[in-house]
Amino acid sequence: MHALHRVLQAFVSPQSFRLALPDVWAGFQVNIKMMFLAEALVLVLALGVAIIRGLPGRSAAPLRGAAIVYTDLFRGTPLILVAFLVGFGLPGLQLRVISTQTTFVYGVAALTLVYTAYVTEVYRAGIESVHPSQSSAARSLGLSYFQALRYVVVPQAVRRVIPPLLNDFIGLQKDTALITVIGVAEAAQQAQNFSNTYYNFTSYVVAAVFFIFLTIPLARFTDHLIAVRERKERAAAI
Amino acid sequence: MSFVEVENVSKSFGDNVVLRNVTLEVAEHEVVCLIGASGSGKSTLLRCINLLEPIDEGRIVVDGDLITNGKVDANAIRREIGIVFQAFNLFPHMTVLQNVTLAPRRVRNLRRGEAEASARELLRRIGLEDKAAEYPDRLSGGQQQRVAIVRALAMQPKLMLLDEITSALDPQLVSEVLNLVRELADFGMTMIIATHEMSFAREVASKVCFLDGGVILEEGDAKDIFSAPSEPRTREFLARIIEAGRL
Secondary structure (H helix, E strand, O other), X not given: OHHHHHHHHHHHOHHHHHHHHHHHHHHHHHHHHHHHHHHHHHHXXXXXXXXXXOOOOHHHHHHHHHHHHHHHHHHHOOHHHHHHHHHHHHHHOXXXXXXXXXXXXXXXXXXXXXXXXXXXXXXXXXXXXXXXXXXXXXXXXXXXXXXXXXXXXXXXXXXXXXXXXXXXXXXXXXXXXXXXXXXXXXXHHHHHHHHHHHOOOHHHHHHHHHHHHHHHHHHHHHHHHHHHHXXXXXXXXX | XXXXXXXXXXXXXXXXXXXXXXXXXXXXXXXXXXXXXXXXXXXXXXXXXXXXXXXXXXXXXXXXXXXXXXXXXXXXXXXXXXXXXXXXXXXXXXXXXXXXXXXHHHOOOOOHHHHHHHHHHHHHHOOOHHHOOOOHHXXXXXXXXHHHHHHHHOOOOOEEEEEOOOOOOOHHHHHHHHHHHXXXXXXXXXXXXXXXXXXXXXXXXXXXEEEEXXXXXXXXXXHHHHHOOOOHHHHHHXXXXXXXXXX
């Protein structure tokens, strides 16, 4: 009984919950901002990298190579290391503009670098899943390579990859908490400050609750999209 | 002068030689049918004429322009040559009207209203005006293929290539597609048609070419080829077709 009481007191004390709530909420708004900014950048940049990876012809080989090196490097490096490199490394260079940004900007940059690499692969799978006959049909009408991508291939590819894309974004949402390591005053940081001050861990639970409430609707929406897709495909097969 | 001149064209995919020294001439307003077993090179020949496949050797001239020297703008060539595929290849994320107007708008730079008006007129002529706002998966195979033909016609091509366009259709849907092709032939459209529909070929073709192993083994008037083929391979092929009840 005594042990249970201590556990409850340390993790879910109502008093600490109320006390931690305002600061953690203020921090969580920073997470939401980082998340939306990074997601918007990732959506655009990853499509660009995926298209570069698919460019045909020998003259595009260096570009394709650069895109492959980029995705390999940033999918392979843990986000926390990229955050250190960007958040501490770039200011250390003492260059104009790139060394004088806020930690918030460095955080968004680290998230964007890593998740663009993931989402590039998602887009690429989508583009490759569109049957080559679609592109043949478009090209045979006189559309250029890029017009065929723009009007025929990419619209079909994007529709197909929305569920896996949203899954990656669920990961991105949670990983905004890692940006605490470069000193951004986001939810995990605020929770840690509280915990250090009051020697109580309820603040972490508060932060976790915020993340969970943000993730569940997105996860359910993703499930819904997958279910709709499956229903359609089953109907088409009949 | 011929409208299309294919001269000594060869094409391989790796070790697999699909076209060997193919030479073919098509006059303006002429309808040429390519017959032969699957894998004999009919489709590849059409894809080469449309520059969807690069050729290894030989040359192809269309309307006086050498198109296979690698210097031409392939997009400019393709917009003058319509091709229709066995599997329709309509764009599933676009309505019928959007399928038909895409190339006129983006390649010919027609204004939307203009492109839609002429697309509706074409759809009206094939009796599918009421399907303009439907997506392709709501149409029957025959309707989809007719839309695919109209999509190619919307670019006002000088030459139409038809690649086994009825092979994926249920038998009762074949005639509606062939009727449309017949109209095009009557209208004077220059066409090269790869087909397994022998009676149709006999009826519309001014010339029939029998392909075997990537070679045009025999060519001539439809009635000569079908009634008195000179090559044993052609006789063999036609005998099998008759056996299958397709002629």
